Amino acid sequence: MPTLYYAVGACSLAPHIVLEWIGAPYEAVKVQYGSPELLAVNPAGAVPTLREDDGWLLTQAGAILDYLSHKHPEANLSGGDSLRQKAENHRWSAFLTSDMHAAFWPVFMPYRYTTDESEEARAKVVAAGHVLVHKQFATLDKHLEGREWILDGKSVIDA
Numbered sequence: 001m002p003t004l005y006y007a008v009g010a011c012s013l014a015p016h017i018v019l020e021w022i023g024a025p026y027e028a029v030k031v032q033y034g035s036p037e038l039l040a041v042n043p044a045g046a047v048p049t050l051r052e053d054d055g056w057l058l059t060q061a062g063a064i065l066d067y068l069s070h071k072h073p074e075a076n077l078s079g080g081d082s083l084r085q086k087a088e089n090h091r092w093s094a095f096l097t098s099d100m101h102a103a104f105w106p107v108f109m110p111y112r113y114t115t116d117e118s119e120e121a122r123a124k125v126v127a128a129g130h131v132l133v134h135k136q137f138a139t140l141d142k143h144l145e146g147r148e149w150i151l152d153g154k155s156v157i158d159a
């Protein structure tokens with residue numbers, strides 16, 4: 001049974017949703033960022049991290065989502081197997097796990113983006129983050145116009 005290491009309000013929600021969609025047994029372990037328990041399975045101290053029964057560990061949300069969709073083809077969550085459908089999967093996975101995800105960091109962790117500890121400096125970093133987040137959602141909104149799912153049918157990318 002796979003184990004998903006997750007944190008509340010984090011991007012680990014995506015593989016968590018996919019594990020629920022798949023419906024096969026799994027264990028969810030709630031962790032704190034950078035805790036010894038998490039560092040033991042992921043040197044970055046970050047979630048999501050997936051552990052298989054034999055001890056094999058997989059990090060990076062995009063890789064975990066791709067792995068789960070191929071491990072459970074019966075769930076039909078890959079977004080299609082043609083060359084272009086796979087390319088679209090990679091495109092949106094990269095967009096969401098890099099462009100979109102990174103846009104949120106200045107909003108949630110502004111102290112990582114300035115050495116100025118004043119409230120004013122941090123507020124400016126948060127404001128810059130909001131601009132980035134709006135930009136990324138505008139790209140996603142435009143793509144979703146007239147579509148129900150990001151790829152061809154419900155897929156791990158929607159999670």
Ligand SMILES: N[C@@H](CCC(=O)N[C@@H](CS)C(=O)NCC(=O)O)C(=O)O
Pocket residue numbers: 009010011012033034045046047048059060061062097101
């Ligand atoms: N590129 C990684 C990023 C993972 C990541 O940064 N996750 C956040 C939660 S949304 C985290 O655990 N952060 C802990 C930290 O930065 O200390 C992925 O896509 O899985």
